[in-house]
Amino acid sequence: MSEPKPLLKAVKPLQVPTRLWRGYAFATDLWRPTANEEAIPSAGYALISLARWRIEQADVLALGTPIGIFVGSGETIEPVTDQIEQLSVIALEFAKFSDGRAYSVARRLREAGYTGEIRATGDVLIDQIPLMLRSGFDAFEVAHAATVNALEQGRIPAVSRVYQTGADTGPAGDGFRHRRGTRSTSAAGKTEP
Amino acid sequence: MTSVVTANDLRSGAAVYLSQGGVWVADLDRASVATSAADRQQLEALALAAVERNEVTAVYAFDVAIVDGKPTPTSVRERIRSAHAPTF
Amino acid sequence: MYRYDEFDHGFVAERSRQFRDQVERRLAGALTEEQFKPLRLQNGLYLQLHAYMLRVAIPYGVLSARQLRKLAFIARKWDRNFGHFTTRQNIQFNWIKLEDAPDILNALAEVEMHAIQTSGNCIRNVTADPYAGVAIDEIEDPRIWAEVLRQWSTIHPEFTFLPRKFKFAVTGAAEDRAAILFHDVGLKIVKGVNGATGFRVYAGGGQGRTPYVAQELAPFVPTARILSYLEALMRVYNLHGRRDNIYKARIKILVNALGIDEFRTQVEAEWERLDKSAIDLPAAEFERIAAYFQPKHLPPHPHKDPHIEQRRSIDLSFARWLRTNVLPHRAPGYAIVNISFKEPGKVPGDATAEQMEQVATLAERYGHDEIRVTYQQNLVLPTIAIADLSRVYDGLVQAGLHTANTELITDIIACPGLDYCNLANARSIGIAQEIAKRFAEPEAAEAIGPLRLNISGCINACGHHHAGNIGILGVDKKGTEHYQITLGGSPKDDAAIGDIVGPSFPAQDVPGAVEVIIATYLKLRRDPSETFVALYRRLGKTPFREALYGLDRATAADLSEDANV
Numbered sequence: 001m002s003e004p005k006p007l008l009k010a011v012k013p014l015q016v017p018t019r020l021w022r023g024y025a026f027a028t029d030l031w032r033p034t035a036n037e038e039a040i041p042s043a044g045y046a047l048i049s050l051a052r053w054r055i056e057q058a059d060v061l062a063l064g065t066p067i068g069i070f071v072g073s074g075e076t077i078e079p080v081t082d083q084i085e086q087l088s089v090i091a092l093e094f095a096k097f098s099d100g101r102a103y104s105v106a107r108r109l110r111e112a113g114y115t116g117e118i119r120a121t122g123d124v125l126i127d128q129i130p131l132m133l134r135s136g137f138d139a140f141e142v143a144h145a146a147t148v149n150a151l152e153q154g155r156i157p158a159v160s161r162v163y164q165t166g167a168d169t170g171p172a173g174d175g176f177r178h179r180r181g182t183r184s185t186s187a188a189g190k191t192e193p
Numbered sequence: 194m195t196s197v198v199t200a201n202d203l204r205s206g207a208a209v210y211l212s213q214g215g216v217w218v219a220d221l222d223r224a225s226v227a228t229s230a231a232d233r234q235q236l237e238a239l240a241l242a243a244v245e246r247n248e249v250t251a252v253y254a255f256d257v258a259i260v261d262g263k264p265t266p267t268s269v270r271e272r273i274r275s276a277h278a279p280t281f
Numbered sequence: 282m283y284r285y286d287e288f289d290h291g292f293v294a295e296r297s298r299q300f301r302d303q304v305e306r307r308l309a310g311a312l313t314e315e316q317f318k319p320l321r322l323q324n325g326l327y328l329q330l331h332a333y334m335l336r337v338a339i340p341y342g343v344l345s346a347r348q349l350r351k352l353a354f355i356a357r358k359w360d361r362n363f364g365h366f367t368t369r370q371n372i373q374f375n376w377i378k379l380e381d382a383p384d385i386l387n388a389l390a391e392v393e394m395h396a397i398q399t400s401g402n403c404i405r406n407v408t409a410d411p412y413a414g415v416a417i418d419e420i421e422d423p424r425i426w427a428e429v430l431r432q433w434s435t436i437h438p439e440f441t442f443l444p445r446k447f448k449f450a451v452t453g454a455a456e457d458r459a460a461i462l463f464h465d466v467g468l469k470i471v472k473g474v475n476g477a478t479g480f481r482v483y484a485g486g487g488q489g490r491t492p493y494v495a496q497e498l499a500p501f502v503p504t505a506r507i508l509s510y511l512e513a514l515m516r517v518y519n520l521h522g523r524r525d526n527i528y529k530a531r532i533k534i535l536v537n538a539l540g541i542d543e544f545r546t547q548v549e550a551e552w553e554r555l556d557k558s559a560i561d562l563p564a565a566e567f568e569r570i571a572a573y574f575q576p577k578h579l580p581p582h583p584h585k586d587p588h589i590e591q592r593r594s595i596d597l598s599f600a601r602w603l604r605t606n607v608l609p610h611r612a613p614g615y616a617i618v619n620i621s622f623k624e625p626g627k628v629p630g631d632a633t634a635e636q637m638e639q640v641a642t643l644a645e646r647y648g649h650d651e652i653r654v655t656y657q658q659n660l661v662l663p664t665i666a667i668a669d670l671s672r673v674y675d676g677l678v679q680a681g682l683h684t685a686n687t688e689l690i691t692d693i694i695a696c697p698g699l700d701y702c703n704l705a706n707a708r709s710i711g712i713a714q715e716i717a718k719r720f721a722e723p724e725a726a727e728a729i730g731p732l733r734l735n736i737s738g739c740i741n742a743c744g745h746h747h748a749g750n751i752g753i754l755g756v757d758k759k760g761t762e763h764y765q766i767t768l769g770g771s772p773k774d775d776a777a778i779g780d781i782v783g784p785s786f787p788a789q790d791v792p793g794a795v796e797v798i799i800a801t802y803l804k805l806r807r808d809p810s811e812t813f814v815a816l817y818r819r820l821g822k823t824p825f826r827e828a829l830y831g832l833d834r835a836t837a838a839d840l841s842e843d844a845n846v
């Protein structure tokens with residue numbers, strides 16, 4: 001007795017080539033993941049691992065080109081030092097959409113004053129994008145077909161009323177019942193209250 | 194090993210059983226009984242198709258004994274489920 | 282009680298629309314079950330043995346008559362004419378269709394109710410003392426803070442995908458009536474120096490496979506800082522709770538792995554970094570919410586009513602009901618009335634639509650429109666004038682709700698068990714009914730005295746068997762239903778996890794085993810004022826083991842502590 005094991009493996013959702021969605025529009029992605037042993041391209045725009053960043057920080061910054069890091073599920077950036085502001089992009093992985101650790105990593109970064117791009121990567125689905133926006137993400141690598149479709153058609157689940165202040169809801173104006181109003185489609189993740 | 198494939202109807206949540214021709218029925222007596230690995234595979238393929246058509250969810254197989262020619266669950270859980278009602 | 286304003290209404294309406302859209306996408310195949318399941322669970326919809334089950338939130342157990350009538354309407358229109366009250370002060374409907382769920386959520390929204398976050402790996406219903414606002418031993422009304430926490434935790438973007446579910450409970454009285462020490466976080470309102478109000482914060486309690494009593498995390502957090510403190514706590518849990526094993530994912534595992542001191546250090550370090558002003562509740566917002574919970578002005582009533590006195594002297598059932606179910610109220614001339622949904626032979630915690638409507642009527646006529654749901658799966662009319670007790674009793678008799686057994690042996694907490702639940706190993710309702718029948722004589726139950734008997738159909742412990750003075754756990758022993766008995770648990774301030782008494786019993790032997798346990802207690806107690814749990818603390822399990830398994834077998838090696846199946 002007790003819950004039986006399902007007979008069939010979960011049906012795999014349709015995937016498409018990954019696209020970058022940022023500022024409420026699809027954008028060309030200049031960034032490439034760079035393996036630990038690989039040399040960083042001369043033009044930069046490399047996403048290196050958190051471990052590599054920790055070890056080679058000085059060398060990497062000395063290159064003077066745009067640099068970003070990739071943080072896997074379960075990795076935390078602790079402590080968040082001032083050097084983090086040198087990173088143009090921090091990509092946080094959702095290994096599974098139900099693994100919510102990256103929400104906290106993003107919040108910590110924003111609370112520490114990080115102003116660069118925080119990008120969601122991995123199992124990024126339309127229903128979670130509003131939560132990610134409120135947690136400080138402003139860019140999304142999307143490979144799920146239905147999510148790409150929804151974004152193309154501007155069908156982001158409406159969240160006009162929230163009970164918590166968040167990264168994109170501005171300062172705590174009238175306490176924590178923060179009314180959002182309508183979302184602007186051009187601003188880079190910032191919304192008029 | 195004789196077994197039956199079951200699921201929940203997606204819309205109603207009712208317990209249903211896979212019967213001849215891939216039709217899902219509420220009555221366990223009418224379920225197809227698999228007696229070989231080949232039978233099982235065939236039932237699984239039909240079940241997968243039904244999942245993909247969004248007709249059923251939570252598909253699995255369970256063991257039955259044949260009593261008076263009818264599939265009878267060997268577990269309390271499946272007995273309760275096949276009655277579609279609590280037992281008190 | 283809290284009333285939704287335009288903001289709250291809009292919030293729930295938006296969520297209902299989203300869920301309707303999610304259901305439509307699921308039925309059309311745009312969402313797979315794997316993607317839909319967490320969305321479905323976040324709206325309280327489970328898939329069970331026979332149908333979907335919808336768990337509707339009743340925030341901190343407070344209901345208006347209008348809301349209770351709507352629950353009755355839902356039971357009639359979309360279910361089989363009944364609902365089930367739970368140990369988290371919620372209500373469950375067992376026979377729901379997915380395709381009806383969006384309409385049900387709309388119906389709930391009409392009366393300011395919803396099913397948001399009653400399932401899933403998120404913050405669940407914040408429960409509280411069912412006598413909040415009316416208890417004689419109350420320090421401060423916990424409902425205000427339960428409402429604050431409810432809003433703070435509703436679709437909190439950072440905490441929607443926690444390692445596992447998260448449960449808060451809040452009390453504001455001397456006695457703990459909300460089992461706070463068995464919650465992930467328990468909050469007790471206390472007064473600090475200079476009469477400042479704050480919370481004693483407990484963390485890491487829970488039932489299930491590995492039960493724990495919560496430990497004190499902070500002796501005093503000022504109420505003005507509680508949200509930022511809890512935000513820090515939740516963040517530590519979200520980041521460091523285990524995600525590799527669902528049986529080890531609750532905060533109780535993290536707290537006990539780190540130790541309470543290290544856990545506290547991490548929470549305080551996070552708290553230090555937070556911008557508290559962005560999270561803590563502005564005073565004006567606190568005042569706005571608190572205003573909804575101001576004590577009602579109650580017309581004065583005499584605390585002795587001649588009609589009541591006369592009736593109690595001649596009507597033994599009425600007199601007993603007054604003794605067992607009715608408690609004094611903080612306002613003189615009033616009483617707290619417990620309504621038992623534990624008539625022996627009926628399903629514990631189940632209410633028919635007619636019963637719900639009768640309670641709503643009594644609340645409207647005599648009860649200032651308010652009803653509470655209790656941890657014990659019963660209802661309460663928190664404010665009844667003593668002079669109205671006779672009329673209220675008669676109204677309850679009409680609906681079969683007059684059983685005089687509050688906190689007695691037949692006031693059994695039982696989960697739905699294998700008759701309904703996908704997770705269960707064994708049935709619980711039939712066992713509860715059989716036990717209750719053995720003690721159905723009202724004199725018998727009253728003579729035994731306070732006794733918490735809890736039954737769970739599986740180790741997930743939704744029946745809170747670990748916290749039972751007598752706990753019964755259904756297990757699967759080679760394909761047959763067996764029941765393991767524990768003794769000496771308690772959900773109150775003396776919180777304790779029950780001890781396994783010995784090998785499990787087949788279903789048909791369980792009521793007899795309980796009779797043996799009770800007979801042993803009655804034989805050994807000093808006097809009727811020594812409760813079952815007090816006697817257990819004094820004598821331990823040996824006399825019970827001997828009585829159940831025989832003197833010679835009780836010492837045999839095969840009756841070791843761990844022989845639990």
